[in-house]
Amino acid sequence: MSDLIIMYSGGSDSRLLLELALSMKLKPYCVLFNYGQKHIKELEFAMNQLDSKHIDYQIVKIQDLDINSGLTGNLIESQYDNVHAMNVPSRNLIFTSLAAAIAESEGISTMWYGANWEDFKNKFPDCVQEWVGKVNELLKINSSVVIKLETPLIGFSKENILKLSEYYGINQDDVFSGYGD
Numbered sequence: 001m002s003d004l005i006i007m008y009s010g011g012s013d014s015r016l017l018l019e020l021a022l023s024m025k026l027k028p029y030c031v032l033f034n035y036g037q038k039h040i041k042e043l044e045f046a047m048n049q050l051d052s053k054h055i056d057y058q059i060v061k062i063q064d065l066d067i068n069s070g071l072t073g074n075l076i077e078s079q080y081d082n083v084h085a086m087n088v089p090s091r092n093l094i095f096t097s098l099a100a101a102i103a104e105s106e107g108i109s110t111m112w113y114g115a116n117w118e119d120f121k122n123k124f125p126d127c128v129q130e131w132v133g134k135v136n137e138l139l140k141i142n143s144s145v146v147i148k149l150e151t152p153l154i155g156f157s158k159e160n161i162l163k164l165s166e167y168y169g170i171n172q173d174d175v176f177s178g179y180g181d
Contacts, residue, residue: 002029002056005103005111007095009033010046012161013114013153015175018055019168020152021112029106030057031099035091036064045176060098082123092126096135096149104143116153116161129154 004021008014008030021028032046043059050057092113099111119127132151139147153161165172 002027002106002108003110004028005099005106005108006030007033007092007099007111007113008046008050008057009114010042010044010049010176011114012158012165012170012172012175013116014046015049015170016161016165016168017112017114017152018049018053019165019170022053023168028055029102029108030055031095031102032057032059033062033095033098034059035062035094039176042176045174049174058102060102062094062098092131093135100139100142100147100149103147104145107145109145109147111147111149112152113149114153115151116156116158118158120154127151127154 004026006014006017006021006028008018009032014030018028018030030046030050032043034040034043047057047059092115095113096111103109103111115124115127115132125131129151132149132154135149139149156164162172165175
C-alpha cells in the first residue's frame with residue numbers, strides 16, 4: 001500500500017522528490033497529468049523513470065482545458081499581471097484537487113509537489129508557502145480524512161536541487177522540463 005502521492009512531471013524537481021521519498025522508506029504513488037501541455041514529452045520521461053523503478057502511477061487526462069500560457073498555448077510574454085508567462089492559471093489547484101481525490105480513495109494522507117524557490121522568484125502564485133498553507137486549510141475540511149499537501153523543496157534553489165539530484169545519482173539526461181531548464 002502506498003503512503004504518499006507525488007504529483008509527478010518527470011522534471012528535476014519531481015524526480016528528486018521521488019528519490020527523497022524512497023530514501024525515507026516511503027512508498028510513493030505518482031500522479032501524472034496530461035493537461036494539454038505543449039511539452040507532452042515530459043510524460044514519456046516520467047513514465048520511463050517510474051517504470052524503471054517499479055513505482056505505481058496513473059495518468060490523469062484533463063480534456064479541453066483551453067487556457068493560454070507559455071506551457072499550453074502560444075504566449076511568449078504573460079497576458080496575466082505579475083506572473084510568469086509559463087504560468088497556467090490554477091494549474092496546481094486543479095492538480096491538487098485531483099490528487100486529493102485519488103489520495104482519499106486510496107487512503108493516502110500526504111501529497112507532495114515540487115514547488116521551489118525559483119517558482120517563487122519567477123512569480124508562480126501557486127508555488128508559494130502561503131498558497132500551500134491555504135490549500136491545507138481547505139484540505140482539512142474537504143474530505144472524509146485530513147490530507148496534507150507538502151512542498152519539501154519550497155526553499156531550495158534550482159542549483160541546490162541539481163546538487164541534491166547529483167548526490168542521489170539522478171542523470172539529468174533522464175529528466176525533462178517543459179520550462180526549458
